[in-house]
Every structure is written in C-alpha cells, then in structure tokens.
Amino acid sequence: METPVLSAEGLAVMRGEKLLFSGLGFAVGAGEALLVRGPNGVGKSTLLLTLLRVVRPLAGAVSGLGPTEMHHIGYQHxxxxxxxxxxxxxxxxxxxxxxxxxxxxxxxxxxxxxxxxxxxxxxxxxxxxxxxxxxxxxxxxALWLLDEPSAALDTEGEALLGRLIDRHRESGGAAIIATHHDLPLAVAPRTLVLVAAS
Amino acid sequence: MSAFLAVIGRELRLAVRAGGEALTLVLFFVMVGVIVPFAIGPDRPQLMRLSTGIVWIAAFLSMLLGLDRLFRADDEDGSLLLFTTSALPLEAIVAAKLIAHWLVTALPLLLATPILALLLSMTMEQWTKTLLALLCGTPALTGFGAIGAAVTVGLRRGGLIAPVLILPLAIPVMIFGVGSADPLAGNGATLFLIALSLVVAVFAPFAAALALRSASE
Known part of the structure; x- marks a missing residue:
C-alpha cells in the first residue's frame, strides 16, 4: 500500500471517565473501505470523531487528511x-x-x-x-466518515448507499464506516472490530 | 467569501421564517419603555433625565433574551459538528453568525427607538445621541453575548447562566453608552464605545470559536 489517506497509531480515547479503547492502530489507503464494528457503546462514533479531530485522544495520534478533506455523517444531519x-x-x-x-x-x-x-x-x-x-x-x-449511514434507510436506500460508496472508492476515495449492517459493496471492505478496554 | 455570505444568508433566512422571535425582542424592548413611566410616575422632566439609561437597559435586556439561540440550535441539530469539516474556518463562521445576529436582534431595536423616545418624552437631540450610542455600543454587546453563549452551549440551562457571565463585560458598554448621550459631555465616551465595539468584534469570534471547540470535545 502507498501512503495511506489516514492512519492512526496507538490511539487511546477516553469519554467522560471511561476509557473506551487503547492501543488502536490502523491505516486506510485510497480506494479502501474500513468497516468499524463492535457492540453499542464501545466507541465507534467516538472513534470517528477522533479521526475528525473533534475529540482529542488520550494517547496516540491521527495523521493524514485533515477535517476539511473529510465528510462526516452522523445521527444528526x-x-x-x-x-x-x-x-x-x-x-x-x-x-x-x-x-x-x-x-x-x-x-x-x-x-x-x-x-x-x-x-x-x-x-x-x-x-x-x-x-x-x-x-x-x-x-x-477524499475521505468519508460514516456513522451508521444505513440507519432509517429502506432496502433501496441501502443499495443506493452501497453504490455511492463503490463509486467513491473507484474514483480513489476512502471511507470509514461504523455500522452493524452488512452494506452491499462491490469490493469487500476490511473490518475493524473494536473491543472494549478492560 | 461566498461561504461567509452563505452563513449570513442562512441565518437571516431562518430569522425571517421564524419571524416571531425578532418581533418578541422588539416587543420586550418597547414594553420596558411602557412600564417605566408607570413605575416612576408621570414626571416628564425626570423621565427625560432618565430616558437614555432606560433605553440602554431595555436594549441590554432584550439582547440577552435573544442570546440563547445563537449557537444552541446549531449544536442540537449537528450543524456545529459539520462546521469543523467546512472549508471556512470556525472563527469566520462565528463572525458571520455574529453579523447576522446583530442584524436580527440589534437593528430592529434601533428602529424601534422612536417609540421609546415618545413614551419617555425624549428631546430630538437626546434621541439622536442615544441612537448613535446604541449603534456604536450594540456590536460590543453582541460580541460579549456570543462569548457567553458559546461557553454555555453545552449546558442545559445555559440560557440563564450566559447573562450572568457577560454582565461584568457589559457594564463598561452601559457606562460609556449612557455617557456618550450626555449633552454636557464631549465625544470621548462615543469614541471609547466605538473602540470597544471594534476590539470586541475582532476578538469575540476567536474566543467564541475556541469555546465551541472545547465544548464539542
């Protein structure tokens, strides 16, 4: 893989008084999609906000594209x-x-x-x-951060979402997607499973 | 620049669509003017003496009333988060919002001052001086108000705390605002008021943006 679009190293994130995860590292290259999975409350949304540089990590660093080169879709529109x-x-x-x-x-x-x-x-x-x-x-x-993008979408809407992500990847874009659903993607995405810090 | 104007345009459009709010502020402003003559008695010379101060108090209170919605709505619907991905820096967005906020909350009050001038039996000279003082001083009030609103954006009952926070900051504006309408004084107070507004206009967007950033963390 060439220089990644976005990479994280040794990421540890605290929300309130709770340590969500620590020692998290990954890289996303052009044309790649990364699915972030894990149970509710494990910190998927917070991870996306950390990549957006809105939440400051306790340790570790995010490098690569800045927030003005990203799109974020969350539960608020x-x-x-x-x-x-x-x-x-x-x-x-x-x-x-x-x-x-x-x-x-x-x-x-x-x-x-x-x-x-x-x-x-x-x-x-x-x-x-x-x-x-x-x-x-x-x-x-260049980078889409999607937080449960298929929430509230009908079947046709999910197909549409899949098509949009496929096209984005074909043109060299990357996407990091926090979701519980399997999205209909043409090229299989990589998966990152978040585990709660003990 | 088009993004900057887009923010102003959106704010103005929202204010017009939700028309009632700007009108509420003006009504509140006029109401203070209606009540005061009843409270201190129909003594015209006394009313005339106090009129400038009363207009300033009315303007200050009405502007406090409109403060809460400055950032809260954007925080609640997620716009504030999306502003971080914008090509325009948050400071510039805040500055644009402040200009729009002044146009929506302060300008209508200036337009309503003739009503208060009548109710408080102001002379023509008093009215023009008060109007000029308000024109020079309200930008500072908007700027200080924005800092208060930004600091309390994450708090449920922020609407009540912000006025208390900005009260000490607003006192100089009141002092020089009333002072600049004094017929015996020179124009020193007016110049100071303008200086205050200019400094706050430059400084407030940065302070408010800083507060908003740390609030979203």
Missing amino acids: GLKGRLSVIENLRFWKQLGGGTGLAPEAALAEVGIAALSPLEAGFLSSGQLRRLSLARLLVSER
Whole structure:
C-alpha cells in the first residue's frame, strides 16, 4: 500500500471517565473501505470523531487528511427544518466548497428530487438520511466518515448507499464506516472490530 | 467569501421564517419603555433625565433574551459538528453568525427607538445621541453575548447562566453608552464605545470559536 489517506497509531480515547479503547492502530489507503464494528457503546462514533479531530485522544495520534478533506455523517444531519431541502443542500455545498455535483443533480442522485422545494422539517427520517447522503456528493472529499449511514434507510436506500460508496472508492476515495449492517459493496471492505478496554 | 455570505444568508433566512422571535425582542424592548413611566410616575422632566439609561437597559435586556439561540440550535441539530469539516474556518463562521445576529436582534431595536423616545418624552437631540450610542455600543454587546453563549452551549440551562457571565463585560458598554448621550459631555465616551465595539468584534469570534471547540470535545 502507498501512503495511506489516514492512519492512526496507538490511539487511546477516553469519554467522560471511561476509557473506551487503547492501543488502536490502523491505516486506510485510497480506494479502501474500513468497516468499524463492535457492540453499542464501545466507541465507534467516538472513534470517528477522533479521526475528525473533534475529540482529542488520550494517547496516540491521527495523521493524514485533515477535517476539511473529510465528510462526516452522523445521527444528526445539520439540517434546518425551516429551510427547504434544496436551500439546506446549497448551504452545505457553499460551506464545503470545492468541486462536486450541483445540488439539484445530487438530490436526483439520492432519489428525492421531487422534495426539493419542501421544508426539511416535513421529511421522514429516511428522507433526511438521503438528504445527508446528497451532502457527500455536492462537495468532493477524499475521505468519508460514516456513522451508521444505513440507519432509517429502506432496502433501496441501502443499495443506493452501497453504490455511492463503490463509486467513491473507484474514483480513489476512502471511507470509514461504523455500522452493524452488512452494506452491499462491490469490493469487500476490511473490518475493524473494536473491543472494549478492560 | 461566498461561504461567509452563505452563513449570513442562512441565518437571516431562518430569522425571517421564524419571524416571531425578532418581533418578541422588539416587543420586550418597547414594553420596558411602557412600564417605566408607570413605575416612576408621570414626571416628564425626570423621565427625560432618565430616558437614555432606560433605553440602554431595555436594549441590554432584550439582547440577552435573544442570546440563547445563537449557537444552541446549531449544536442540537449537528450543524456545529459539520462546521469543523467546512472549508471556512470556525472563527469566520462565528463572525458571520455574529453579523447576522446583530442584524436580527440589534437593528430592529434601533428602529424601534422612536417609540421609546415618545413614551419617555425624549428631546430630538437626546434621541439622536442615544441612537448613535446604541449603534456604536450594540456590536460590543453582541460580541460579549456570543462569548457567553458559546461557553454555555453545552449546558442545559445555559440560557440563564450566559447573562450572568457577560454582565461584568457589559457594564463598561452601559457606562460609556449612557455617557456618550450626555449633552454636557464631549465625544470621548462615543469614541471609547466605538473602540470597544471594534476590539470586541475582532476578538469575540476567536474566543467564541475556541469555546465551541472545547465544548464539542
């Protein structure tokens, strides 16, 4: 493997008073996908936040791409209920900068083009999730950090998610995905199983 | 630059859509002016003497009222987390939010001052001086308020704690704000007020962004 897109070494992370994991090391290269698995509360989401440099690790270091070259999708979508679907997406495109699909095209891609003028507050949680996925497409970033991306998605939505990740990897992007589900990916991902620190 | 304007645009759009909130602040501002003459009696010369101070108190209290929503909504819906992945630094995003916040919470108060001027029987000169002082001083109040709001963003009842935190910081603004409307004083107080606002406008986005970063940890 050439220089990894992102690597972690000897990572130990504390949340509150609890040590979640320690001595964690891995590297993700271009075109790779890494599934992070483990029971609830083991620290999958916190690991993603650490890679995003939002949570500071107790020990160890993350090197490689910085947060402005990543996308993060979590359980909160960063969407305003009083703004329309397209206004929300336009905002994140302007803030994300760089190249990517036009907001209208991205909405069509994730199958909610018809909802474009609707206020985001009226969307179901599955539709909100699709709108979040559209955010991945409007500004191109080399690394996707996805936290339970298939939550609230229907079967067709899961297939869509798989396609998006496949295409992202084909174009040299990488993804780190915390999930309990098996995603329909064309190329098998690597798996990282988190174990609670004793 | 377009990202900076996008943040301002989003804030203004949200404020217009949720129209009630800006109006609540103005109503509160006018209400203080309505109540005070009843509380201190209909003594016109006395009202006129106190009017500048009353307008400042009303403006300060209304601005405190609007403070809580500055970062809380973005924290709760996850926008704050996504700002870390933005091409625009958090400091610039906060600065854009502050400009929008001033436009939404302070500007309507300035526009409502003629009502208070009538209620408190201010002279024309008093009113223009007070308006100028508010124009120069409210940016500092917004900046200090942002620091308070950012520090308390993670707290459930932060809305009550932030005003207590920024009270000592706001006192100089009040002193020089009322002082600059004094007909006998020169323009020293006004200049100091402008200086205060400029310094806070530069300093507050960095302080607030720092507080937001450590809060999200």
